[in-house]
Amino acid sequence: xxxxxxxxxxxxxxxxxxxxxxxxxxxxxxxxxxxxxxxxxxxxxxxxxxxxxxxxxxxxxxxxxxxxxxxxxxxxxxxxxxxxxxxxxxxxxxxxxxxxxxxxxxxxxxxxxxxxxxxxxxxxxxxxxxxxxxxxxxxxxxxxxxxxxxxxxxxxxxxxxxxxxxxxxxxxxxxxxxxxxxxxxxxxxxxxxxxxxxxxxxxxxxxxxxxxxxxxxxxxxxxxxxxxxxxxxxxxxxxxxxxxxxxxxxxxxxxxxxxxxxxxxxxxxxxxxxxxxxxxxxxxxxxxxxxxxxxxxxxxxxxxxxxxxxxx
Amino acid sequence: xxxxxxxxxxxxxxxxxxxxxxxxxxxxxxxxxxxxxxxxxxxxxxxxxxxxxxxxxxxxxxxxxxxxxxxxxxxxxxxxxxxxxxxxxxxxxxxxxxxxxxxxxxxxxxxxxxxxxxxxxxxxxxxxxxxxxxxxxxxxxxxxxxxxxxxxxxxxxxxxxxxxxxxxxxxxxxxxxxxxxxxxxxxxxxxxxxxxxxxxxxxxxxxxxxx
Numbered sequence: 001x002x003x004x005x006x007x008x009x010x011x012x013x014x015x016x017x018x019x020x021x022x023x024x025x026x027x028x029x030x031x032x033x034x035x036x037x038x039x040x041x042x043x044x045x046x047x048x049x050x051x052x053x054x055x056x057x058x059x060x061x062x063x064x065x066x067x068x069x070x071x072x073x074x075x076x077x078x079x080x081x082x083x084x085x086x087x088x089x090x091x092x093x094x095x096x097x098x099x100x101x102x103x104x105x106x107x108x109x110x111x112x113x114x115x116x117x118x119x120x121x122x123x124x125x126x127x128x129x130x131x132x133x134x135x136x137x138x139x140x141x142x143x144x145x146x147x148x149x150x151x152x153x154x155x156x157x158x159x160x161x162x163x164x165x166x167x168x169x170x171x172x173x174x175x176x177x178x179x180x181x182x183x184x185x186x187x188x189x190x191x192x193x194x195x196x197x198x199x200x201x202x203x204x205x206x207x208x209x210x211x212x213x214x215x216x217x218x219x220x221x222x223x224x225x226x227x228x229x230x231x232x233x234x235x236x237x238x239x240x241x242x243x244x245x246x247x248x249x250x251x252x253x254x255x256x257x258x259x260x261x262x263x264x265x266x267x268x269x270x271x272x273x274x275x276x277x278x279x280x281x282x283x284x285x286x287x288x289x290x291x292x293x294x295x296x297x298x299x300x301x302x303x304x305x306x307x308x309x310x311x312x
Numbered sequence: 313x314x315x316x317x318x319x320x321x322x323x324x325x326x327x328x329x330x331x332x333x334x335x336x337x338x339x340x341x342x343x344x345x346x347x348x349x350x351x352x353x354x355x356x357x358x359x360x361x362x363x364x365x366x367x368x369x370x371x372x373x374x375x376x377x378x379x380x381x382x383x384x385x386x387x388x389x390x391x392x393x394x395x396x397x398x399x400x401x402x403x404x405x406x407x408x409x410x411x412x413x414x415x416x417x418x419x420x421x422x423x424x425x426x427x428x429x430x431x432x433x434x435x436x437x438x439x440x441x442x443x444x445x446x447x448x449x450x451x452x453x454x455x456x457x458x459x460x461x462x463x464x465x466x467x468x469x470x471x472x473x474x475x476x477x478x479x480x481x482x483x484x485x486x487x488x489x490x491x492x493x494x495x496x497x498x499x500x501x502x503x504x505x506x507x508x509x510x511x512x513x514x515x516x517x518x519x520x521x522x523x
Binding site: 100101102106108188189217218284285286287292293312 | 317342349350352359361362363367371
């Protein structure tokens with residue numbers, strides 16, 4: 001915690017198109033002990049709590065704490081992802097993007113939230129280019145964390161998309177995308193991969209996703225989820241809580257940040273609950289079950305999961 | 313199932329006549345909404361709502377078959393002939409598309425090369441619905457026999473319709489008549505067999521073989 005507290009300083013960032021709203025006081029909210037209710041104006045100032053991993057913290061602190069975690073992990077984010085998942089995260093991200101088939105029916109205007117290091121954005125652009133010779137699809141990479149965006153910008157400098165209209169990097173808060181920068185009914189595809197569980201209010205993120213998508217636009221979320229098989233779940237828990245924080249300590253010198261990452265997975269709602277939240281935000285989805293015709297698809301038994309919804 | 317997804321499937325059904333059982337029909341369903349979209353759904357949205365690749369087409373075909381099943385209640389009378397004829401008439405606007413549609417259902421997306429269960433489910437559900445609409449009172453083994461025979465009759469009539477639509481209704485009527493005659497004949501044979509069996513049992517008892 002001390003490490004995290006020391007890292008709460010505001011970063012400097014080259015991408016200051018829009019300043020994130022954590023720099024200004026958050027609106028007041030009623031008591032929320034879970035992520036299912038959204039921020040609403042309220043006179044009750046004293047009781048605003050949420051989870052930060054297994055800890056309970058004040059809402060206005062969570063964004064800063066999460067920011068601190070990602071400031072800490074930004075420079076070795078990809079290395080750590082490879083180490084923790086033994087490279088499997090690449091397969092999940094490939095499956096995620098290929099299931100969306102960007103560019104199949106013409107160029108898409110995409111927005112990738114919590115997309116700091118540019119993993120998903122690069123995959124979307126490569127998929128559209130390699131499969132459909134599409135060089136018009138564009139992705140706006142949005143992240144609340146400037147350090148993560150820096151890493152993404154550096155990665156894109158090595159590609160053919162650097163300095164083209166196909167990619168932009170914007171620092172902003174997924175829960176409150178400024179309307180002048182992100183007008184209503186703008187995007188064909190909204191993606192968020194391994195980021196939504198770090199947001200203070202998931203319903204607010206979903207509400208903003210609905211707002212910025214065009215009618216017929218798709219919301220797709222890749223996130224860690226609940227393993228359905230009890231035996232596999234036990235092994236997964238053992239691995240998560242023993243190996244991952246240790247890897248964080250050895251490879252990145254930051255056990256606490258990786259402990260948070262593991263804990264935050266357990267606090268995220270299970271698949272049916274999250275699918276219901278997507279429906280409540282106004283999206284049309286498949287049925288509340290997994291697989292064909294369902295609102296989500298489990299990957300590797302539920303370790304990761306892809307939820308989809310369409311703005312109809 | 314999400315109400316909006318069901319609504320889109322229902323709106324896609326009339327488009328089957330012009331666009332076939334295709335992802336295009338599903339994509340264009342949003343143009344028929346009370347507040348229509350400015351453009352059809354893109355591939356990503358169709359896959360998100362209805363499934364990837366051929367799964368979306370299977371979803372549409374299954375929705376069309378369910379609609380046909382529900383429509384059987386609107387038959388002009390409660391006779392089996394009218395109910396099954398009404399169901400055959402439902403096929404007429406898309407008759408040319410049906411062979412390919414059934415082939416798509418029989419070709420699953422998994423590892424199996426061929427899956428007969430959708431075909432069986434189709435014929436048995438129509439038979440069951442026909443019995444329900446006609447207020448069939450069969451019980452016990454006769455319940456199953458009735459549905460099995462109707463499923464076979466309907467399957468034969470539907471296959472005939474795909475090859476020779478004009479004679480399909482007469483063919484159906486002939487089959488129904490034959491199956492009722494066959495049912496009566498089997499009943500008579502069964503009755504005769506039980507009579508013979510009881511007679512032999514009486515003869516054996518009277519000889520004192522079984523004490």
